[in-house]
Amino acid sequence: MVRLADPLLPYKARELLTALTQLAIFCDGEGLPAKAEVWLSREAIERFIAVGCPQVGESTRGNYRTRLLRLREVVLGGECRTGKPAKLSASVANSPYSRTELADLWGWASGQPTEELRWGCKTLMELGLGVGLDSPEVIPLRVHDVRRTSSGSGSVVVATRGPRKREILCRRPWEGVLATAADRIDTTGTARYMFRPNCGSRGTNTVTNFLARTQPSPNVPRLVMGRLRSTWLVELLEERLPITVIVAAAGVDTLHSLSRILPYLNPVPADEAARLLRGGQ
Numbered sequence: 001m002v003r004l005a006d007p008l009l010p011y012k013a014r015e016l017l018t019a020l021t022q023l024a025i026f027c028d029g030e031g032l033p034a035k036a037e038v039w040l041s042r043e044a045i046e047r048f049i050a051v052g053c054p055q056v057g058e059s060t061r062g063n064y065r066t067r068l069l070r071l072r073e074v075v076l077g078g079e080c081r082t083g084k085p086a087k088l089s090a091s092v093a094n095s096p097y098s099r100t101e102l103a104d105l106w107g108w109a110s111g112q113p114t115e116e117l118r119w120g121c122k123t124l125m126e127l128g129l130g131v132g133l134d135s136p137e138v139i140p141l142r143v144h145d146v147r148r149t150s151s152g153s154g155s156v157v158v159a160t161r162g163p164r165k166r167e168i169l170c171r172r173p174w175e176g177v178l179a180t181a182a183d184r185i186d187t188t189g190t191a192r193y194m195f196r197p198n199c200g201s202r203g204t205n206t207v208t209n210f211l212a213r214t215q216p217s218p219n220v221p222r223l224v225m226g227r228l229r230s231t232w233l234v235e236l237l238e239e240r241l242p243i244t245v246i247v248a249a250a251g252v253d254t255l256h257s258l259s260r261i262l263p264y265l266n267p268v269p270a271d272e273a274a275r276l277l278r279g280g281q
Contacts, residue, residue, distance in 0.1 A: 001036055004075050011067055019064040020071065026052035040072040094226035096234045096264050101221050102129070108220040116198075117214055121223060123181050123195050124207065128228025130174030131158045132250060135207040135225045141194040146182040164251035171232070234264055 002016045023039055026048045032038050049065045056064075097105065102125075109121035127133045127141070137160050145159045156175040159167045170178055185197045193199070196210060211223055221227075236246045237258070246258065268276070 001040070001071055001075050011070070016067055016071060019067040022053055022064065023048050023068060036075055040068065040076050042069075042072070045069065045072065094224060094230045096231035096261070097221065097227055102231070104220045105223060108217050109223075111215075111217075113215055116196075119181070119184075120196055120210055121214060122177070124211075124223060124225065125228060126174050126178040126181060127158070127195070128225050129232055130156075130170040130178050131168040132229045132232035133158070133160065133168075133225075134229050136204070137162060137164065137251075138195050138225065139202050139204075139206045143182050143185045143192045143194050143197070146178060146194060148179055160251070166248065166251050168249050171235070230261055230264070233258065233261055237261075237265055 001020060002013055020039075023045065024034070027039050027044060028034070030047075032044065038044060045065060045068045048068075049061050053061055053064065105125065106122070109118060109125060112118045112121060124138065127138050133141070140161045141158070142161075145161070147157055147159075149155045149157055154175060155172075156170040156179050157167050158170060158178075159165075182194065185192050185194070193202070196206065199206070207225060214223070216222070233246070233250065236249070243255075243258075247253075247255070250258070252258070
């Protein structure tokens with residue numbers, strides 16, 4: 001298989017052989033015949049990645065799959081009958097903040113030495129905890145993307161930009177402060193940014209560079225957008241919102257990112273689980 005792929009792939013032979021050898025051992029253990037169309041089937045590769053190499057991290061599994069799929073393209077071609085593979089990440093899910101940590105963070109944000117830092121930190125918390133935005137969604141957001149609904153209920157909707165474009169209803173505890181933050185920015189004649197409105201230069205490190213200028217506190221956890229988003233997701237799951245609502249609001253197309261925060265959910269008592277599983281009254 002590797003000889004067939006050379007020189008059509010950019011990988012070294014030993015890189016391809018490492019991944020293919022691990023796949024071959026797994027397939028042999030599963031009782032599968034030693035044939036290229038079996039070893040390199042998308043189904044065999046996906047099962048190997050899911051359960052066949054637990055001793056390695058997700059980044060290594062991702063490398064294995066990339067190389068095996070490229071081998072497949074050259075040797076066999078074809079698509080996966082079982083659908084889109086789950087995305088792999090080298091990092092674990094960010095743990096959510098506790099209520100105490102959130103209170104400490106808000107106090108920390110309020111105590112920053114400059115008004116720019118104070119409002120910037122609070123805006124990040126409002127967008128992360130209120131609507132679950134991550135850094136790439138915060139950076140291009142404009143003030144007019146945050147608006148009150150016409151229902152008169154005080155609810156606030158945020159329209160994101162970019163590849164995961166959608167509208168998200170803000171969580172009730174954060175809608176007032178988020179609307180106030182948007183009103184505070186003068187939008188006369190320009191489409192001002194919601195985060196760092198006076199900074200015209202926007203790059204992928206806009207949030208990271210801003211947070212690097214904040215004054216840290218030894219008793220307060222760092223402000224991390226991934227942790228804010230995880231906190232938002234855990235709250236939605238704990239309140240038992242329909243999974244379709246959560247997936248749409250989060251802007252994801254698979255459940256993989258949601259499954260990574262399952263360890264942070266509170267266990268359901270046995271009697272409550274039994275009632276839910278049974279259904280009805």
